[in-house]
Amino acid sequence: MAGHELIERHLHTLAGRLPAPVVDELADGLLASYDDQMERLGDPDAAARAALADFGDADTVTAAFVRTSPGRQVAFRLLVAGPIIGAGWGAVLITGDAWASAIPLPSRLVAGFLLGSAVLMLVTASRARRHYRTVRLAALAGTGTVAVLDTVLLGTVLTLPPPPSLLLFLALTGSVARIMLAARTIPELVTQP
Amino acid sequence: MRAEALKGHLDGLLLAALEDGPRHGYAVKEALRDATDGRIDLPTGTVYPALHRLENAGLIKGSWSVVGGRRRRTYELTEQGRRSLAGARDHWQEFAAVVSAALGGGPWPATN
Secondary structure, three states: OOOOHHHHHHHHHHHOOOOHHHHHHHHHHHHHHHHHHHHHHOOHHHHHHHHHHHHOOHHHHHHHHHHOOHHHHHHHHHHHHHHHHHHHHHHHHHHOHHHHHHOOHHHHHHHHHHHHHHHHHHHHHHHOOOOHHHHHHHHHHHHHHHHHHHHHHHHHHHHOOOOOOHHHHHHHHHHHHHHHHHHHHHHHHHHOO | OOHHHHOOOHHHHHHHHOOOOOEEHHHHHHHHHHHOOOOOOOOHHHHHHHHHHHHHOOOEEEEEEEEOOEEEEEEEEOHHHHHHHHHHHHHHHHHHHHHHHHHOOOOOOOOO
């Protein structure tokens, strides 16, 4: 595939961090650059070094792909929206204490554990710099868990209706918006490399 | 030209490089370099993430082919991309005119 050992090594590093189709595309660009440099310089070693210098180091290229990845973007959105919607539900739980206490303790503990896991996944997706796959998988897991939690909350409200209030309306609106964001993003995260 | 100076203008530059027809990533970089007499010479590896971002935004459309035994992804402007390019041109004209006036370097573009 590669025209020179140095280029092959660079592509191998990128292949450990980026999806295969992206690496194929980068390989084409790097090899086209190498071909140009070969025409200009005539020496394979010098041409490979020049092509690699022009290409950019693996960390910079990977970080640029990670920054623009759909996983990174949805993780940021959910992390920004999370505290606002969470505060809404927290207020509903505090003001509707009788309603909250009707929810079994194990269910509340499981919900808390899932929420913590989702936040951890989304923080991972928003902070990883060098591993595109980590961002994608963490964002997928975090978004999916948030969607499940929001769906469970909506189901709980339907089966055990709390006292109606503006806070409840706002919290429900936030949860529905998050479910819609997840429904739009999850297929993209699954199908895109 | 330093990369920071291109901040905010990179999308328009990449779209302009695709205006004449479909190109693959390296050809986009080369077109940009040739059009600016080498003054804008982006690192090859950073052109690709920017193209992916433009594709995700629906401004360009990519398709795969095999050239010389290598898989190649070629990009072309979408209708939305053409509109965005026209907008970027208008915005640049206005921006350049305002900054030129503020810097006191005479009207822009220069007329003889």
